[in-house]
Amino acid sequence: MINWGNFISQCFNGLVLGALLALISSGLTIIYGTLGVLNLAHGAMFMLGGYAGWMAYHYTGSFIVAVIAGSLFVLVVGVVTERLIIRSFYTRSHEDQLLVTFGLGIIFVETVRFFFGSLSKAVPPPPPLLGITSLGFMFYPTYRLALLGIVAVALLALYFVLYRTRLGMIVRAGIEDSVMVDSLGIDVYRIFMLVFGIGAMAAGFAGIVNAPVVSIAPDVGEAILVQTFVVVVIGGVGSFPGAVLGGLIAGEIISITSMFDPGYSYVMLFVAMTLVLVLRPHGLLGTAGRE
Amino acid sequence: MAAGLIAAPFILPYLGFTPSTINRILVWGLFGIGFDILFGFTGLLSFGQSAFFGTGGMVAAYLLTIVNFPYVVTAVFIGTIAAALVGYLVGLIALRRTGIYFAMITVAIAEVFYFVEFSPLSAYTGGENGLPGVPTPTLPLGFTTIQFNSDSSLYAFLAFWYFVGMVLALRIVRSPVGAVLRAIRDNPLRAAAVGHNIHSYKLTAFVIAAAYAGFAGGLLGIMQGFMPPDAFTFDTSGQLVMQTAIGGAGTLFGPLVGATVWLYLSDFLQTTLHLGATWKLVLGVVFVLLVCFLRRGLIGGMSNLYALVTRPVATPIKPGQGAVPTPAMTVEEEQKAIAVEIATAPVAAPMPAAHRQNGDFSGLILEAMALTKRYGGLVANSAIDFSVRHGERRGIIGPNGAGKTTFFKMLTCEIEPTSGRIMFEGRDITGMNVTDVCQLGLTKSYQVNQLFTRLTVRENVTIAALAELRGKFRLDLFRRLLKIPGLTEQVEHTLALVNLTDRAERPVAALAYGEKRRLEVGLALASSPSLLLLDEPLAGMSPRERVEMVKLLKSIGQGRTMIIIDHDMDSLFELVERVTVLQEGRVLVEGTPEEIKGNKAVQEAYLGGVVAA
Amino acid sequence: MSNGKTPFSKSLSRRHLLQQTAATGLGLGVLSVGGPRGFEFVSSAAAEDQPPLGTWPAGSQGDTVNIGAATPLTGTYASSGEDELKGWQLAVEHINNGDPLLKKIAPKVTKGLLGKKVNLLVADSGAKPNDAVQAEQTFINQNKIILMTGSTSSAVAVALNHFAEREKVLYVTGISGSNDTTGKDCVRYSFRQNFYGETAANAIGPVLIKVFGKNRKAAWMTPDYTYGHTVTKSSFDYLSKNGGWTMVTNQVSPLGTQDFSQYLTNIANSGAEILLNVNWGRDAVLSIQQAKQFGILPKMKLVIPYQIPFLAKEVGPELTEGVYAATDFWWTLEDKYPLAKMFVDAFYKKYNYRPEWGANNSYMSFAIWARMVSEAGTFYPPDVIKTYEKGETFDSTVGPVHFRPQDHQLVRPVIIVRGKAPKAMKNNEDYWEVTEVDPGAPLMQKPDAFGCTLGDYT
Incomplete structure (x- = not known):
């Protein structure tokens, strides 16, 4: 028997989770699409955004400052990481790239643990967004509703950057044909640095806006990273629309399955990924180009 | 190695290793052997090995504790088989993709195993409690029974199995399968093109790695007397990857070295320096530094150092063998001089094409009918009709962008035509894959070198020859390479034919460009094709290298059908009997070299500019 | 594990060893049948009264x-x-x-x-x-x-x-x-x-039935491991048998869950009147905070069958006001x-x-x-x-x-506490008041009811 009120609420949960996954996955996917590097430290970027935001909140008490600080900090971390380390790995194998980003992820997580300890930190939502809102047919936490809007705006902003700016054109051209970009005479390295920073910032932004929902701890990124992989595989590597679609699908699968038995939500997510791999090996919206 | 294993328990404690740490190192080392075959030898980086480690361990522990199955070692073997079976199923899914996709899929699958083990299957796995009470193994000797229940006797037990695992792994790595795995690591595209079913080989490596993981998992349970659910966590996979990379991938011993460093540092940082949770940060930094600066881990670093010390002066490798031509000579004089010099050099006897099932087939060896390839709106090839007789040497020319390479790719089934059919020796090969077509006797050499770059010249040729001698897939895991009948002869012959015998032991990276080009042809040749396609074999060569290559092509062309694409018209016309001219994806004209030279349309479309000048 | 948990002990290992004879899978080429019992390879030392044992002496x-x-x-x-x-x-x-x-x-x-x-x-x-x-x-x-x-x-x-x-x-x-x-x-x-779970459930059960009445609808939140399942089972058994309570939903979440929204949504729509949260540590803190975000608290009455140290400090006394919990010790027992x-x-x-x-x-x-x-x-x-x-x-x-x-279980009382209202707190750690101290013995199951058989001394 399905309780329809519960079903709709769970769909809403799925939407919020899905939007968040979509945002994080877009960051991962544009970095990979442009630079050809799968950033295993992406989960750590999500975590760093949360902590940087928490620090800012701690000193200013302003949620908006926290969001800005969290995002900018991760942008800087991304740019610096690219400049110092990732850059020398473009010419090396995918496997080496995976190893180094994996190692960087550990360093980020353990550094945070070193300075902040393992206890979770809470960032409360801004006062106007406290409490619950009635949607007529159900009640829903106000901040989670707002989160849906915030993430949607962020995704739109990312869309704008990718599809309406010169940088975005280059990035998308790079995803489709990296050789072409090389021959355009563009300073590819500068672009790469920026893309890595923006991709990381997407995760960092998600990390701080999600902090009021679940509070932050050094290892929050790991679980998110694995879900992000599934999203990217479902949506298609390197595809921004794919990441958004994949995120929403993953969010809904997790939520709707948990209506019946939360223990199986992850298993169902995996079943979906397998189905996609069998039926559309390059993901729902991916192209055969990159591997 | 055996000596090392025997000495270790006497030496290591003095360096601050506790007995249980040494045992743990062996378990991780064994776990890593399988992973190294997968990652170091086949180039597949999996972040999901915990699934198999846990599966093997849990199955064994389940049998030994809940079922009260009495045979410890047998239980571990059953766990190993279970892990291998699971590995086979997971491999079917994960190996649909390669590279980062593969890494991501393995992570996701392993995570599912963790969840499934933890909750739905907790009745069998003990959920978060794991399975305590795993008994220690015993060895009945008739007059007495040895019980492996102390740290030192367990060490003997684990060391024995590590030794067995290592011997088996060495046999696998040195078998034909091992050679093919390395080929897949270096260049999967070419490994498939010379006729190996790379998917099956990758699956083999995956299953081997899963079996080693399962076995090590079983030993972990025995060693601790407790099978922990933590074995299934992502941490386990990550630690394995890091240990292997620290020690050095592709060495088999790397994981053991890595585990030693890892566990020692972890013990040292935690119990001696009292760093608490910070130990992992230190190890993370060590790991990143190693990946950045020591690409092949500690073992690779040490062997580089050793090479540096023992080889005082590196001898520069000269391209070709001859002296540098004197600048006084004109180009023509130089060409002539080279031609004379090369013509007088001895030539290896040509190697006949192997007889295939349709060996006595005469008439058309290849026939393409209305072959068309479209990329979106772009038509690369349009309704090409093309046929080649047995024993013919055919040239294909055409301006850049005429669709020559696309045409070749369709003929060798690297890409599927949009429409049209291809017949090879009377058989319809349309829609087959490049591996099967190569096994039928049709292969090509590539326009851009596709070599197995980390292997030697001899190994390169061997891999191609293996495909012909062993078929596209065979599980001769423990056979020695040298024991394959005809292999040595075929490799030697191919090497002689492409004039690389004295370069046989060089790594590919140390070859001059012309030599690499010859090896490229040699790879195609080593599988004794009845139809050989050569995509611009002369491209980018020096005049001397060209003359050598033409001579090589002439000699291998005897008794073999060849189709050659090239821009060097003079050389090509000298080599082939008939020429097909492609233009804008269509056949412009076909005829003997003389006819083509005299053809107005060709001159206008292609040679026009040259003639006018 | 039906026949106890002794495989760690040597006696069983020795039995294993005798049955091990068919272990030809060993690949060691040993095919003997049985070994004479009693010949010990391992340190069975001299005929002292107290041979070395573990880390002793x-x-x-x-x-x-x-x-x-x-x-x-x-x-x-x-x-x-x-x-x-x-x-x-x-x-x-x-x-x-x-x-x-x-x-x-x-x-x-x-x-x-x-x-x-x-x-x-x-x-x-x-x-x-x-x-x-x-x-x-x-x-x-x-x-x-x-x-x-x-x-x-x-x-x-x-x-x-x-x-x-x-x-x-x-x-x-x-x-x-x-x-x-x-x-x-x-x-x-x-x-x-x-x-432990059983004594906690038997101690808090009567209090809950007394305070909330019979035949209530309750939701459980259970962390997915032994502790969670046994506490949930013990508390449900008591409340259903003695109070006619029904379990409208039991939300089982993995250890270390961050986002409880899916679980809480199910609870919000389950029609439960009382929420028994068995989660522990950070899981408990997060689930309680998020339950408030979802409006489940204070709508439903929260019960903590097995007290979590620092819970009130972390979630704030507003959320623990009126909450009943079973615990081992609370500092105001100093008066007693x-x-x-x-x-x-x-x-x-x-x-x-x-x-x-x-x-x-x-x-x-x-x-x-x-x-x-x-x-x-x-x-x-x-x-x-x-x-x-x-x-x-x-x-x-x-x-x-x-x-x-x-x-080997200590027979000791179980303490029932109720969360104080913030303004009733006498100092900044005065979160709970002790309402009952239940003597331990009646709360405990029979010594062998949960399948305990102790192993050997040596």
Whole structure:
């Protein structure tokens, strides 16, 4: 028997989770699409955004400052990481790239643990967004509703950057044909640095806006990273629309399955990924180009 | 190695290793052997090995504790088989993709195993409690029974199995399968093109790695007397990857070295320096530094150092063998001089094409009918009709962008035509894959070198020859390479034919460009094709290298059908009997070299500019 | 595991060894059938009265004896782990300087134990069984520890139970709420001081029925591991049988869950009137905070069947007001028990906050161990165990208590507390008021009801 009120609420949960996954996955996917590097430290970027935001909140008490600080900090971390380390790995194998980003992820997580300890930190939502809102047919936490809007705006902003700016054109051209970009005479390295920073910032932004929902701890990124992989595989590597679609699908699968038995939500997510791999090996919206 | 294993328990404690740490190192080392075959030898980086480690361990522990199955070692073997079976199923899914996709899929699958083990299957796995009470193994000797229940006797037990695992792994790595795995690591595209079913080989490596993981998992349970659910966590996979990379991938011993460093540092940082949770940060930094600066881990670093010390002066490798031509000579004089010099050099006897099932087939060896390839709106090839007789040497020319390479790719089934059919020796090969077509006797050499770059010249040729001698897939895991009948002869012959015998032991990276080009042809040749396609074999060569290559092509062309694409018209016309001219994806004209030279349309479309000048 | 949990012990291993004969899979080419019993390869030493056993006597030959604690300093249970550590440290300090409080519990302790200084070694277990076992193994090898402690997760307690049995080194649990710890996974070498699922349920059950009435609809939130399942089962069994309560939903979440929205949505739509939250550590804090975000609290009445240290501090007294919880110790018991007062004062003096029950459990389990060792007059493990098993009654921070020899569980009262309203708090740690102190014996199951059979002494 399905309780329809519960079903709709769970769909809403799925939407919020899905939007968040979509945002994080877009960051991962544009970095990979442009630079050809799968950033295993992406989960750590999500975590760093949360902590940087928490620090800012701690000193200013302003949620908006926290969001800005969290995002900018991760942008800087991304740019610096690219400049110092990732850059020398473009010419090396995918496997080496995976190893180094994996190692960087550990360093980020353990550094945070070193300075902040393992206890979770809470960032409360801004006062106007406290409490619950009635949607007529159900009640829903106000901040989670707002989160849906915030993430949607962020995704739109990312869309704008990718599809309406010169940088975005280059990035998308790079995803489709990296050789072409090389021959355009563009300073590819500068672009790469920026893309890595923006991709990381997407995760960092998600990390701080999600902090009021679940509070932050050094290892929050790991679980998110694995879900992000599934999203990217479902949506298609390197595809921004794919990441958004994949995120929403993953969010809904997790939520709707948990209506019946939360223990199986992850298993169902995996079943979906397998189905996609069998039926559309390059993901729902991916192209055969990159591997 | 055996000596090392025997000495270790006497030496290591003095360096601050506790007995249980040494045992743990062996378990991780064994776990890593399988992973190294997968990652170091086949180039597949999996972040999901915990699934198999846990599966093997849990199955064994389940049998030994809940079922009260009495045979410890047998239980571990059953766990190993279970892990291998699971590995086979997971491999079917994960190996649909390669590279980062593969890494991501393995992570996701392993995570599912963790969840499934933890909750739905907790009745069998003990959920978060794991399975305590795993008994220690015993060895009945008739007059007495040895019980492996102390740290030192367990060490003997684990060391024995590590030794067995290592011997088996060495046999696998040195078998034909091992050679093919390395080929897949270096260049999967070419490994498939010379006729190996790379998917099956990758699956083999995956299953081997899963079996080693399962076995090590079983030993972990025995060693601790407790099978922990933590074995299934992502941490386990990550630690394995890091240990292997620290020690050095592709060495088999790397994981053991890595585990030693890892566990020692972890013990040292935690119990001696009292760093608490910070130990992992230190190890993370060590790991990143190693990946950045020591690409092949500690073992690779040490062997580089050793090479540096023992080889005082590196001898520069000269391209070709001859002296540098004197600048006084004109180009023509130089060409002539080279031609004379090369013509007088001895030539290896040509190697006949192997007889295939349709060996006595005469008439058309290849026939393409209305072959068309479209990329979106772009038509690369349009309704090409093309046929080649047995024993013919055919040239294909055409301006850049005429669709020559696309045409070749369709003929060798690297890409599927949009429409049209291809017949090879009377058989319809349309829609087959490049591996099967190569096994039928049709292969090509590539326009851009596709070599197995980390292997030697001899190994390169061997891999191609293996495909012909062993078929596209065979599980001769423990056979020695040298024991394959005809292999040595075929490799030697191919090497002689492409004039690389004295370069046989060089790594590919140390070859001059012309030599690499010859090896490229040699790879195609080593599988004794009845139809050989050569995509611009002369491209980018020096005049001397060209003359050598033409001579090589002439000699291998005897008794073999060849189709050659090239821009060097003079050389090509000298080599082939008939020429097909492609233009804008269509056949412009076909005829003997003389006819083509005299053809107005060709001159206008292609040679026009040259003639006018 | 139907026939008990002895495979760690040598007797069963020996049986294995005899049956091992068909292990031709070994590949060793040995095909003998059976070996004569009784010929021992392993250290069965001389015909002394007390042959070496585990770390005895090596561990107690010097001036100092070592204790190894594996406690979570990272992860979901880190905050409780740190608190427990403080309890052990205080106990060790008291043993070494012969503190009056400690002497009330263990009168024969002078300065140090049997003339030796006690030293505490600590490692982070992350609440993971494997890490805990590894850490203790290292301590045994390197430091010859004579006592192990630490858990906070019952999974760790169960693993260390079996490990203790194999290594023949005593183990006193840290926080462990699962029935299994002194139930089906009980061992000769392990002892538990604190309350557990069954006693918690039987203590809080009558209170809940009295306060909320019969035939209520309740939702459970259960962490997916032994502790969670046993506490949920014990509390549901009591409430359904005696109060006719129904379980409208039971939301089982993995340890370390961050986002409880899916679970909470199911609860919000389940029509439950009362929410029994069995989650623990950070899981409990997050689930309660998020339940408020979803408007479930204060709409539903929250009950904590098994108290979480620092819960009120972390979620705030607004959320715990009126909440009923079963616990092991609360500092206001100082008004009732003189030893509790001494303990709270000593702890407050050293750490500047009032102890929660995790720290109390740590202190008490060490103090009791010191009592048993000093009464036995030896560190020899079987003698110490037998002293525990005498079941003598002694005074504690919650009044007179004694051990049950059949399952090594301390018979001790369970404390029921109710959350105070913020304005009723007398100081900043006055979160709970004690409403009842239930004597332990009637709350406990029969010693063998949960399948406990203890192993061998040697």
